[in-house]
Amino acid sequence: MRLAHVTDLHFGAEEAAVVKGLRADLIAQDVDRVLVGGDLTMRARDEQFAAARELLDSIGTPWTSVPGNHDLPLDRPARAYGGLDAYRRLIDERTEPVVRDGGLLLLGLSSPRAYLWKGGRLDAGQVRAIETELTADAELKVLMLHHPVFRSPQRPNEALVHGVTAALRAAAAVRTDLILCGHDHVAAQARLPGGMIGVLSGTACSWRVRAGESQSYTVFDLDGDRLTITVREWSGSAFRERSTTGWRRSGDGWLP
Template sequence: MRTVIHLSDLHFGRTDDSIIAPLIAQVHALEPDLVVVSGDLTQRARSSEFKAARQFLDALPHPQLVVPGNHDVPLLNVAARLLQPLRKYRRYIGEDLQPVYMDDEMVVVGINTARSLTIKDGRVNDRQIEMARRQLAAVGEHMVKIIVTHHPFDLPAGPQHHDLVGKAAPAMRAFAICGTDVLLAGHVHTSSAVSSAGRYDIPGYSALVVQAGTATSTRGRGESNSFNVLRIAAHQIEVHRLAWEPAQSAFALAATQAFEQRGNEWFETRPVTDVAPTASATHPPTGTAPG
């Protein structure tokens, strides 16, 4: 079994500083095999914000897989936005915009969906889709295959102020061919975990689509700061959402969902479980999803 911490939408420049140290401590306590950050590390792509984000990442466990978000592209500096949109991201965070992590049980591929010609929307292109397909198709079927983007392939229930990532439909068809299991994203500042079958009708295939809320920023949209802990095994995944509790100065377990794979499709086997605010956040429960 692997433990993946899924953080998103840090927005350094608009953070709640009281959250930073407890978050770092709790992520360490969870002893993750991988820390994923699905974009928007900064609020306005300023050097000072990237430096703060870099300091935060350096304080977290490694290995890490990080992708940029639309806020990591300069907004007001038009020349930088058009000519070198991710120059500061590359300098402070990482040169690789399609990073890959692989161990004996899982392979994780990041895709940059941030674009300079849009303010908040994002997209994948044919080259990125094909590269990810080849990377995931090259590993054995026993591996859990994960894609990380900033912009989502599905949207949480409720009123929407965002769009799906551009070219989502052809990307999903390619992901079906190579057997992608999980799609991790952020952007909407709302948590969810659902089967892709609700949006994409691909016979005999569905992936688990997991959205993370904003881990550290003050730009909440009706949901507390939160992050996800994924417990991943072959054909079974648990998604735990940990939400910030100011009275405890800690992230507390707020909900758990369990999924299992049958054939090439993922199904929820245990519904969302709301947990009392006093529940322990340091060690979410582990176990085997029921058959």
């Protein structure tokens, strides 16, 4: 099984050369599915959603998305009353998709909130969704949301999504393997409680990079009880391998 995690595309603040390079590299990686971690747009405008959709459809691979906080309108009344209407209309009517595809079991959760625009939240209903949707056996159980559930070495003072403690407890109880996040625009990995792997992917194609980072995305290769995680980073002319980490599944969860 081969997956790619692409997040924080931020169409409306994209770099055209990076978009072109991202498309070419995702096609070359020949992944089974692209997982899109939110912030497809910069300002939740129709043309920005359309550009994101055009890119994803052009890869020729199944893809699954969750919304990010930038996929809510910036205008507060529109954010409160329209919410994710444009996302549902132009990207996917499901903001919390469940995918069962071969050995993959994926639950996507919508963490943006109009009243917590930056920080996001996972509520009790979403915790119950983790407990019910991720109970079935699968080769790889993946939980995906936009806001982070762990702090990266690059940004150690950033806030975590509200409700993170209950969500992590529920995910560990059903033996989730991977929790995929974005939002912070950095690439990082961590072993989470319960032996789960937490992954942050950087901004895939926008100019909104953090100091010391470039645009990046993540590729996952599962072979039995071994998982290889590769960060692919924009080098100025193409995406290239930045780092590769091997993980092994044990009775105590995943070990690096």
